[in-house]
Amino acid sequence: MSLTEVAFAAQEKDNRALDQEAEDRISGLWALDGPVRLAEFHSLIGHEARQLIRQAILNGWKLTPLDAIHLATARRLGATEFYTYDGGLKKYESAIGIMINEPIAATPMLQFPPFPIWRITDAWPALEELPT
Numbered sequence: 001m002s003l004t005e006v007a008f009a010a011q012e013k014d015n016r017a018l019d020q021e022a023e024d025r026i027s028g029l030w031a032l033d034g035p036v037r038l039a040e041f042h043s044l045i046g047h048e049a050r051q052l053i054r055q056a057i058l059n060g061w062k063l064t065p066l067d068a069i070h071l072a073t074a075r076r077l078g079a080t081e082f083y084t085y086d087g088g089l090k091k092y093e094s095a096i097g098i099m100i101n102e103p104i105a106a107t108p109m110l111q112f113p114p115f116p117i118w119r120i121t122d123a124w125p126a127l128e129e130l131p132t
Helices: 010-015 021-029 043-058 064-077 087-096
Strands: 082-084 099-103 117-121
Touching: 021 043, 043 087, 064 082, 064 087, 099 117
Parallel strands: 082 099
Antiparallel strands: 082 117
């Protein structure tokens, strides 16, 4: 999902022109030493995401399916922190048991649409090692 959600920089959209430097910065987000880890979608994540959406209804909140998948993925993979520029997701901290904060960087935010970033503290578990 994130690979397609972050498809362009703001200046590319504003100028209606693609820029190779922007493409390289976007691709760097998913580099091995980049800030974002990719995870394969699994039905367990889908079930958790659906439950988060249902819980949101009980609280009178709205949670989009894509945001629910991001939150469920972070929880399922044992993330300890979830970074996003979407301040509306902060209220889901207690639901997923993970701190949700805005990214802190020495450099200004890249001009991309909002996207979540999570940090995994341990090695990525194999799918068969994930708790059910």
